[in-house]
Amino acid sequence: MSFPTGFQSMTRRSLLGGIAASSALVVLHPFAARAQANQAHLRIMETTDIHVHVFPYDYYADKPNDTLGLARTASIIDAIRAEAGNSMLIDNGDFLQGNPMGDYIAYERGMKEGDRHPVVKAMNVLGYDAGTLGNHEFNYGLDFMFKVLAGAGFPYVCANLTKGQLASDPKKDELFLKPYVIVEKQIRDGSGATSPIKVGFIGFVPPQIMVWDAKNLEGKAQTRDIVDAAKAWVPAMKEEGADIVIALSHSGIDGSGSSERMENASLYLAGVEGIDAIFTGHQHLVFPGPKDFEGIAGADAKKGTLMGKPAVMGGFWGSHMGLIDLLVEKDGKSWKIVDSTSEARPIYHRDEAKKVVADFKDKPEVTAAVKEEHEATLAYVRRPVGKTSAPLYSYFALVADDPSIQIVSNAQTWYIKDMLKEGPYKDLPVLSAAAPFKAGGRGGAEYFTDVPAGDIAIKNVADLYLYPNTVQAVLITGEQVKNWLEMSAGMFNQVPAGAKDAPLLNDSFPSYNYDVIDGVTYQIDLSQPTRFDKDGKLVNPDANRIVDLKFDGKPIDPAQKFVVATNNYRAGGGGKFPEIAGDKVIFVAPDTNRDVIVRYIVEQGTINPSADANWSFKPVPGATAIFQTGPKARQFASAVKGAKIEDAGDGENGFAKFRLVL
Incomplete structure (x- = not known):
């Protein structure tokens, strides 16, 4: 032809x-x-x-x-x-x-x-x-x-x-x-x-x-x-x-x-x-x-x-x-x-x-x-709304308590406490669940939140929270809080005692389903298998990755009631978290999570995003694990709280490789 x-x-x-x-x-x-x-x-x-x-x-x-x-x-x-x-x-x-x-x-x-x-x-x-x-x-x-x-x-x-x-x-x-x-x-x-x-x-x-x-x-x-x-x-x-x-x-x-x-x-x-x-x-x-x-x-x-x-x-x-x-x-x-x-x-x-x-x-x-x-979009995203006293970044959001998640949780807790202060739930403790949206993975080695100290613009808030979700609050028990965290812990592969440089992250688990819950303290035991599968089904009833879970310094009461601030996706059953669905919702906000973060920053004027290290990994004797993150993470590694992290060289496709000492 x-x-x-x-x-x-x-x-x-x-x-x-x-x-x-x-x-x-x-x-x-x-x-x-x-x-x-x-x-x-x-x-x-x-x-x-x-x-x-x-x-x-x-x-x-x-x-x-x-x-x-x-x-x-x-x-x-x-x-x-x-x-x-x-x-x-x-x-x-x-x-x-x-x-x-x-x-x-x-x-x-x-x-x-x-x-x-x-x-x-x-x-x-x-x-x-x-x-x-x-x-x-x-x-x-x-x-x-x-x-x-x-x-x-x-x-x-x-x-x-x-x-x-x-x-x-x-x-x-x-x-x-x-x-x-x-x-x-x-x-x-x-x-x-x-x-x-x-x-x-x-x-x-x-x-x-x-x-x-x-x-x-x-x-x-x-x-x-x-x-x-x-x-x-x-x-x-x-x-x-x-x-x-x-x-x-x-x-x-x-x-x-x-x-x-x-x-x-x-x-x-x-x-x-x-x-x-x-x-x-x-x-x-x-x-x-x-x-x-x-x-x-x-x-x-x-x-x-x-x-x-x-x-x-x-x-x-x-x-x-x-x-x-x-x-x-x-x-x-x-x-x-x-x-x-x-x-x-x-x-x-x-x-x-x-x-x-x-x-x-x-x-x-x-x-x-x-x-x-x-x-017009460039002008829109460059508008300043406040200041941050420390950098906001998500390079270690999957392996340690993280400033980019912390500020989202702070804003959600602030908002829900104000919304519920006069109602029937005013005396209940308020927790906050938030996940890292920009954590590398399929997005590539530059797909991380990285906001320097100083002015925060709208583009930075959108960077912290990618989606136009709306704020919702659910009413659940202490036992359901634990299972929420057990589901989130599917982010990690099992790492047995003595393992050397085991792969840490489960690549099939989306980072937006890795919720950190603030208001409680806990550890994650990676030597245990996952309790739930990706659909929230109980597959290992005897497994307990979430250990030492405490509220107000005491072991959490499985029957105690908690209000958890989250978004419409999770509250409505998104991610198939066990027992988290629309029937648990007690408050539906007219505001997006991003709008709430902007309001919080405007009211605070200058925010302090330092992570409170409310969670960490339980030590696993003789074990180390490897994960990848952005190469700019190297300048923040020494500031990570609650985890021992070592530079392990270059990873694939432009990523940097780090070792978590368990």
């Missing part, structure tokens, strides 16, 4: 270099090259979990960041389209919240009828064919979300978000959006002839939004199980003439077995008859890839298939472009898939020194469309 005018074959390495140099040279995908007269190459491109990251800029650190940004992902779309015979572009959700630009638009500027959100402006430049909703689209309320969606130049679909109660038949549900859309596209086959193909896109959101955003959705919406909705609507798409059905699943990949209202249901969604390919997201991981999903039955992490069907998860914040390439063949009047490949293509790489190197430049049309909002 001849190449289009102006293009010639080349290697992938020279392709990348050519794109970076704005060259017009590209290489065709093999499907485009080998397609016969009745065959065509169709490439479908995915962005997912953009979280308002249009510019390659970290607003929290107030500096550019080459690992993120839709403007960077967008810069390769033209070249990726040129590699393909035919192409389409979709977004898989979580585009509306996640950085200060999202908060600035929602809380400061607002959305009037006819306004276009900056992310939508960027997407409209790129010519998307369809999109679906992620869970974070609901963080600012339904009215705000629908004003944003109204500005999109492409359809949004969601098959499992209903108005009010569920009907007996999913197809009778009253939905907020169309469950699917069928896009008729003219495609060119191997002979150069064009003919139409009908591509159906159906969308799904995690059912857990009813817990995570109950304040915005309760009484207004309901969600249906993802797989159940697919089984109802996919046959209707086929009946309507869809040649190919593509699932846009803002849901991850979990191989633990299918269950009702599953959060990460994409593997089992792929098993629904009639679905031909599946785009996934939500987990902020990469599929196909070398490590994230190995060993899951039904998921081929090398080839990029789920239940034998092509699938992809394109990272997060614009870090990758997800690609599913289909070789389709005309069978009479309809098309069918005869071959496929999947790829998650990154926008950057790390050199031999583990330094981030950008592979692509910004797409000027995208940055120009959002320039005004970007500059």
Whole structure:
């Protein structure tokens, strides 16, 4: 097959270099090259979990960041389209919240009828064919979300978000959006002839939004199980003439077995008859890839298939472009898939020194469309609200009591005590649960809170608390406080006596589920196995990682009542902590946790964020453990309270390695 005018074959390495140099040279995908007269190459491109990251800029650190940004992902779309015979572009959700630009638009500027959100402006430049909703689209309320969606130049679909109660038949549900859309596209086959193909896109959101955003959705919406909705609507798409059905699943990949209202249901969604390919997201991981999903039955992490069907998860914040390439063949009047490949293509790489190197430049049309909002966001995040007498950092938040968590807990305790001072709970002790949100991990070696002593601006508060959660308080017993901490202790691997440099952190445990509870003192015994599994189920009844748990200097009374300040996610059952759910909630605040932190700092004027070392690890004879954190941690290591930490050299991917002496 001849190449289009102006293009010639080349290697992938020279392709990348050519794109970076704005060259017009590209290489065709093999499907485009080998397609016969009745065959065509169709490439479908995915962005997912953009979280308002249009510019390659970290607003929290107030500096550019080459690992993120839709403007960077967008810069390769033209070249990726040129590699393909035919192409389409979709977004898989979580585009509306996640950085200060999202908060600035929602809380400061607002959305009037006819306004276009900056992310939508960027997407409209790129010519998307369809999109679906992620869970974070609901963080600012339904009215705000629908004003944003109204500005999109492409359809949004969601098959499992209903108005009010569920009907007996999913197809009778009253939905907020169309469950699917069928896009008729003219495609060119191997002979150069064009003919139409009908591509159906159906969308799904995690059912857990009813817990995570109950304040915005309760009484207004309901969600249906993802797989159940697919089984109802996919046959209707086929009946309507869809040649190919593509699932846009803002849901991850979990191989633990299918269950009702599953959060990460994409593997089992792929098993629904009639679905031909599946785009996934939500987990902020990469599929196909070398490590994230190995060993899951039904998921081929090398080839990029789920239940034998092509699938992809394109990272997060614009870090990758997800690609599913289909070789389709005309069978009479309809098309069918005869071959496929999947790829998650990154926008950057790390050199031999583990330094981030950008592979692509910004797409000027995208940055120009959002320039005004970007500059307004910079002014917004730079406003000072108070001072701190000591640095605020999260480099050791997972291994010792930490100033970045301490200040959040101080603010939550201050707020809840004031809110409950006149009511029936005024005489109960108030504890506070808070977790580190920026603790490295998948976010990389620079993904840590680091605020120097001096002025604190809004950007610093947003850095301390990434999400627009609202404050809630729960009423629980001393026994439930202990189990809350036992669940949190799943952050750590078991370290037996005498172990040398054992891996400390459980990489599959999200840092946002590692709650530190202030107001009590305790130790964590790593020689014990975990008491609960990741779903909050009791798996080791005799295990007690939480030891020496005290309140007011005395062993905690299992029957004593405590008020615990937390956020709507945890109070509503997020993270599946045992016995922590909506029935324990006694106070629902109108304020976000971030707003409370700002108010606390404003009232205090100057805050003292020093950690009170209310928790530590119980000594394990002869044992040491290794963990990774940011290299800037070295300047703070000597100040860590309650833990003996030693520099252990360089880690992987730009991290620094430290040894915890137990």
